[in-house]
Amino acid sequence: MTDKLTEAERAEQIAPLLAAGWAMVDGRDAIHKTFTFRNFVEAFGFMTKAALWAEKWNHHPEWSNVYKTVEVTLTTHDADGLSALDAKLGAKLNALAGE
Amino acid sequence: MTDKLTEAERAEQIAPLLAAGWAMVDGRDAIHKTFTFRNFVEAFGFMTKAALWAEKWNHHPEWSNVYKTVEVTLTTHDADGLSALDAKLGAKLNALAGE
Numbered sequence: 001m002t003d004k005l006t007e008a009e010r011a012e013q014i015a016p017l018l019a020a021g022w023a024m025v026d027g028r029d030a031i032h033k034t035f036t037f038r039n040f041v042e043a044f045g046f047m048t049k050a051a052l053w054a055e056k057w058n059h060h061p062e063w064s065n066v067y068k069t070v071e072v073t074l075t076t077h078d079a080d081g082l083s084a085l086d087a088k089l090g091a092k093l094n095a096l097a098g099e
Numbered sequence: 100m101t102d103k104l105t106e107a108e109r110a111e112q113i114a115p116l117l118a119a120g121w122a123m124v125d126g127r128d129a130i131h132k133t134f135t136f137r138n139f140v141e142a143f144g145f146m147t148k149a150a151l152w153a154e155k156w157n158h159h160p161e162w163s164n165v166y167k168t169v170e171v172t173l174t175t176h177d178a179d180g181l182s183a184l185d186a187k188l189g190a191k192l193n194a195l196a197g198e
Contacts, residue, residue, distance in 0.1 A: 040159050044150045051143045060139050064163035 004029070004079040005087070013087035020094055025073060029081030031090060035070040035097050043068045049096045059085040061093075103128070103178040104186070112186035119193055124172060128180030130189060134169045134196050142167045148195045158184040160192075 005013060014031065018024070022031045037043040043065055054060045062073040074090055076083035104112060113130065117123070121130045136142040142164055153159045161172040173189055175182035 040150075040154055044147075044154075048143075048147060051139075055139055055143075060166050062163070062165045064161070066161045067159050 001085050001088075002076055002078050002083045004076070004081045004083060009084070010082070013084060014082060017087065017090045017094070020099065022090055025075075028073075028075060030073050030075035031082065031086060032071070032073045033090070033093070035072065035093070037068045037070070037097075039068050043070050046070060046093075046097055050093055053092050053096075054089065057085065057089065059089055061089065100184050100187075101175055101177050101182045103175070103180040103182060108183070109181070112183060113181060116186065116189045116193070119198065121189055124174075127174060129172050129174035130181065130185060131170070131172045132189070132192070134171065134192070136167045136169070136196075138167050142169050145169060145192075145196055149192055152191050152195075153188065156184060156188065158188055160188065 014022075017031060022033045024030070025032045035043070035046060037046060047063070047065060047070060050061065059076070062075075064071045072093060074086040075081060076085055113121075116130060121132045123129070124131045134142070134145060136145060146162070146164060146169060149160065158175070161174075163170045171192060173185040174180060175184055
């Protein structure tokens with residue numbers, strides 16, 4: 001799960017995320033997305049749900065929060081780039097945000 | 100609570116935080132602190148406790164988390180700088196982190 005993705009795997013696992021609000025990060029093999037909610041309760045509620053999955057999968061986001069906005073960056077430090085775990089967590093975050 | 104602090108109030112309310120791990124942010128009337136925990140569960144546990152107080156007081160931090168590290172910036176947008184709410188939340192965050 002933590003090997004860096006091949007080109008074929010990216011086409012299969014990362015491309016759908018890039019079509020669903022995620023974008024490649026400049027200068028890093030990582031993906032980023034800004035999630036916007038109605039208020040802090042909803043934003044932090046999303047983070048709480050995401051935190052449980054992140055801990056369960058032992059794969060944690062780099063993220064920040066200002067009131068109703070949550071910025072998330074996903075990459076796999078052990079793989080020095082995107083792995084299947086990032087694809088899995090990215091899809092889960094979209095689902096948790098109701099997308 | 101949301102008026103910008105006077106110099107006298109800063110000496111009373113902000114100085115103790117600057118002596119307890121907080122620092123002024125360059126170019127902003129804001130304070131910043133890096134909290135480091137043993138792991139993600141402890142870091143996010145701290146954020147969860149902090150989030151409940153932030154929502155109760157309707158005063159929310161700008162913060163980011165990477166695994167066991169939580170970076171927090173406090174300021175009061177309505178006051179265009181530090182207010183008593185920042186002093187109160189800063190002291191609460193120190194207490195929640197066990198400091």
